[in-house]
Amino acid sequence: xxxxxxxxxxxxxxxxxxxxxxxxxxxxxxxxxxxxxxxxxxxxxxxxxxxxxxxxxxxxxxxxxxxxxxxxxxxxxxxxxxxxxxxxxxxxxxxxxxxxxxxxxxxxxxxxxxxxxxxxxxxxxxxxxxxxxxxxxxxxxxxxxxxxxxxxxxxxxxxxxxxxxxxxxxxxxxxxxxxxxxxxxxxxxxxxxxxxxxxxxxxxxxxxxxxxxxxxxxxxxxxxxxxx
Amino acid sequence: xxxxxxxxxxxxxxxxxxxxxxxxxxxxxxxxxxxxxxxxxxxxxxxxxxxxxxxxxxxxxxxxxxxxxxxxxxxxxxxxxxxxxxxxxxxxxxxxxxxxxxxxxxxxxxxxxxxxxxxxxxxxxxxxxxxxxxxxxxxxxxxxxxxxxxxxxxxxxxxxxxxxxxxxxxxxxxxxxxxxxxxxxxxxxxxxxxxxxxxxxxxxxxxxxxxxxxxxxxxxxxxxxxxxxxxxxxxxxxxxxxxxxxxxxxxxxxxxxxxxxxxxxxxxxxxxxxxxxxxxxxxxxxxxxxxxxxxxxxxxxxxxxxxxxxxxxxxxxxxxxxxxxxxxxxxxxxxxxxxxxxxxxxxxxxxxxxxxxxxxxxxxxxxxxxxxxxxxxxxxxxxxxxxxxxxxxxxxxxxxxxxxxxxxxxxxxxxxxxxxxxxxxxxxxxxxxxxxxx
Ligand code: SF4
Ligand code: SF4
Numbered sequence: 001x002x003x004x005x006x007x008x009x010x011x012x013x014x015x016x017x018x019x020x021x022x023x024x025x026x027x028x029x030x031x032x033x034x035x036x037x038x039x040x041x042x043x044x045x046x047x048x049x050x051x052x053x054x055x056x057x058x059x060x061x062x063x064x065x066x067x068x069x070x071x072x073x074x075x076x077x078x079x080x081x082x083x084x085x086x087x088x089x090x091x092x093x094x095x096x097x098x099x100x101x102x103x104x105x106x107x108x109x110x111x112x113x114x115x116x117x118x119x120x121x122x123x124x125x126x127x128x129x130x131x132x133x134x135x136x137x138x139x140x141x142x143x144x145x146x147x148x149x150x151x152x153x154x155x156x157x158x159x160x161x162x163x164x165x166x167x168x169x170x171x172x173x174x175x176x177x178x179x180x181x182x183x184x185x186x187x188x189x190x191x192x193x194x195x196x197x198x199x200x201x202x203x204x205x206x207x208x209x210x211x212x213x214x215x216x217x218x219x220x221x222x223x224x225x226x227x228x
Numbered sequence: 229x230x231x232x233x234x235x236x237x238x239x240x241x242x243x244x245x246x247x248x249x250x251x252x253x254x255x256x257x258x259x260x261x262x263x264x265x266x267x268x269x270x271x272x273x274x275x276x277x278x279x280x281x282x283x284x285x286x287x288x289x290x291x292x293x294x295x296x297x298x299x300x301x302x303x304x305x306x307x308x309x310x311x312x313x314x315x316x317x318x319x320x321x322x323x324x325x326x327x328x329x330x331x332x333x334x335x336x337x338x339x340x341x342x343x344x345x346x347x348x349x350x351x352x353x354x355x356x357x358x359x360x361x362x363x364x365x366x367x368x369x370x371x372x373x374x375x376x377x378x379x380x381x382x383x384x385x386x387x388x389x390x391x392x393x394x395x396x397x398x399x400x401x402x403x404x405x406x407x408x409x410x411x412x413x414x415x416x417x418x419x420x421x422x423x424x425x426x427x428x429x430x431x432x433x434x435x436x437x438x439x440x441x442x443x444x445x446x447x448x449x450x451x452x453x454x455x456x457x458x459x460x461x462x463x464x465x466x467x468x469x470x471x472x473x474x475x476x477x478x479x480x481x482x483x484x485x486x487x488x489x490x491x492x493x494x495x496x497x498x499x500x501x502x503x504x505x506x507x508x509x510x511x512x513x514x515x516x517x518x519x520x521x522x523x524x525x526x527x528x529x530x531x532x533x534x535x536x537x538x539x540x541x542x543x544x545x546x547x548x549x550x551x552x553x554x555x556x557x558x559x560x561x562x563x564x565x566x567x568x569x570x571x572x573x574x575x576x577x578x579x580x581x582x583x584x585x586x587x588x589x590x591x592x593x594x595x596x597x598x599x600x601x602x603x604x605x606x607x608x609x610x611x612x613x614x615x616x617x618x619x620x621x622x623x624x625x626x627x628x629x630x631x632x633x634x635x636x637x638x639x640x641x642x643x644x645x646x647x648x649x650x651x652x653x654x655x656x657x658x659x660x661x662x663x664x665x666x
Contacts, residue, residue: 030595030596031592031593031594031595031596031597031602032592032594033592033602033603036589036590036592036603038589038590038603040577040579040584040587040589041577041579041582041584041587049579049582049584050582056579056582060577060589062575062589071426071427071428074342074344074345075344075345075346075347075425075426076342076345077337077341077342077345077347077348077351078333078336078337078339078340078341078342079336079340079341079342080336080340095333095336095340096329096330096333097328097329097330097331097333097334097336097337098259098328098329098330098331098333099327099328099329099347100269100270100327100329101345101347101422103266103269104269104270104426104428104429104570105426105428106428106574107427107428107574107575108574108575109266109267109573109574109575109589109591111266112266112592112594113259113265113266113269113329113594114258114329114594115258115259115260115262115264115265115594115595116257116258116260116595117258121595121596125596125597153330154258154329154330155258155259155328155329155330156329156330157329208575209574209575212427212428213427
């Protein structure tokens with residue numbers, strides 16, 4: 001099994017629901033966003049680019065691209081970053097030594113470091129006292145490695161896990177569930193009949209920074225609404 | 229002299245204590261006390277680490293060239309070269325630790341090493357180098373220890389004759405140098421590979437980086453040996469070793485020629501193809517970070533010409549001054565490994581038809597703070613006060629180890645009858661130089 005995702009940029013309305021759902025479900029500390037949505041070319045999100053009446057506004061959600069040839073995994077000195085049997089790149093929060101080599105290595109800027117203690121950060125920025133968000137229980141992979149915990153330890157790296165706490169039970173990742181435009185399709189790339197496989201084959205799917213040879217498992221369908 | 233060295237030791241201890249306190253503060257509060265954030269995730273610590281790895285090389289390169297290439301003139305300085313190599317390696321290794329988010333877990337690198345990671349290779353070669361330089365210092369001190377009837381971990385030499393110990397020291401320093409030279413070259417190659425392997429960062433991703441690290445290491449490492457020997461020998465006895473100093477200065481200058489050659493071909497290749505990413509990096513190098521880059525080019529450039537000249541390489545002050553300028557330049561060079569690289573965000577897109585090239589996809593900084601955007605397309609990094617304090621660690625450590633070793637033992641060839649004036653070791657006679665020449 002090789003879990004992958006197709007994001008249809010034609011359908012994406014740039015609402016950032018996926019980013020918010022991701023943030024909440026995965027208990028991301030303040031300032032940490034596993035999933036980002038921006039308007040390429042524009043200083044501000046949701047502001048068109050172009051000139052002379054030829055304006056364009058597309059949206060590009062970016063989270064971990066789940067590279068098959070993942071530089072973050074290859075550089076990790078302690079094997080804290082690894083690919084599980086379903087092709088999902090995960091970080092073991094109990095093994096990460098916080099060297100941040102993987103942040104330098106990832107071409108997609110999706111890896112985030114816990115610069116301060118998440119508990120203290122929530123307090124410091126003034127989140128309401130007692131406001132706990134996110135999936136409440138730890139999740140360990142079948143080998144017992146801690147790959148999700150609602151309050152991350154200080155000094156470790158984190159990133160999108162394809163919602164390992166849900167997808168390991170056969171449910172969909174939070175971003176896929178939350179997308180009101182149904183722009184995200186999730187499934188097994190090894191199964192030729194899955195919707196993701198069909199879309200990748202039949203549509204002009206592309207991947208980010210293809211030239212680096214990282215072989216992401218996140219594919220994008222190009223936007224056709226090029227100007228409006 | 230004794231009083232002086234006591235003061236140096238005290239200074240080193242103060243520096244060490246300051247850095248340890250700062251490190252403790254950082255451990256309590258997290259790396260948020262630094263000015264690094266997700267878009268700029270390695271800073272002063274890694275640059276300082278690379279700097280000390282660089283100067284660690286010279287040591288063994290000098291001793292090795294004496295044995296391997298028979299550069300006789302350098303013989304008086306092999307001991308001090310090995311000592312400086314050992315101390316700098318120790319400093320480099322120590323600098324890495326405060327950069328870790330979870331320093332108490334570093335053992336995971338040994339428990340679960342990922343053999344694919346250049347960082348693991350670096351741990352291996354640097355540890356090997358640390359052991360080798362330690363052994364090198366140790367065996368070179370054995371004859372003196374035997375003669376003076378003291379020393380450290382040398383009980384086994386008691387039952388042996390002085391000549392036997394001399395021969396043993398000679399044999400083993402030679403052997404260690406032979407193994408040490410390739411390891412010295414490896415520590416730079418592998419440290420450079422940490423960066424050079426990363427195709428996500430075009431500023432690093434070049435095969436020129438490893439040979440360039442080696443050339444900078446030869447230049448700065450030799451300069452460190454030069455400085456320590458100058459200080460140890462003192463102005464009064466400068467003339468005695470003039471030849472050796474001049475040779476060291478020429479090695480520094482020659483290595484810089486190679487360095488500048490490699491740097492210029494690298495820049496040329498980046499510029500010639502003119503990829504937007506490449507040009508962006510160049511505009512950072514010559515624009516925003518122009519002053520730092522000028523420091524990295526002009527100071528070592530000056531040292532290079534100066535050391536080639538008769539004037540620059542034949543006086544105590546000019547050699548000292550030239551070396552110090554070189555250190556500043558090389559430090560700037562190490563910082564420049566980080567600045568352009570982290571400010572060119574790898575995920576950048578071009579929008580053909582709109583004339584937009586190289587639009588950087590914003591990165592979440594990792595901290596929510598009043599008046600600061602959570603997402604950033606560039607990060608103007610400058611180290612925080614805490615970072616500066618923590619980065620004193622290797623400086624304190626090296627100063628401590630070198631000055632302590634210099635007060636304890638005899639690292640400089642002694643002049644007959646004068647030695648006890650300098651160091652608190654029993655007076656040795658001129659034969660000493662003979663023993664060193666082993
Ligand atoms: S996108 Fe980055 S973090 Fe995700 S697998 Fe690829 S290199 Fe690793
Ligand atoms: S920061 Fe953690 S996950 Fe990243 S390379 Fe270092 S040990 Fe591995």
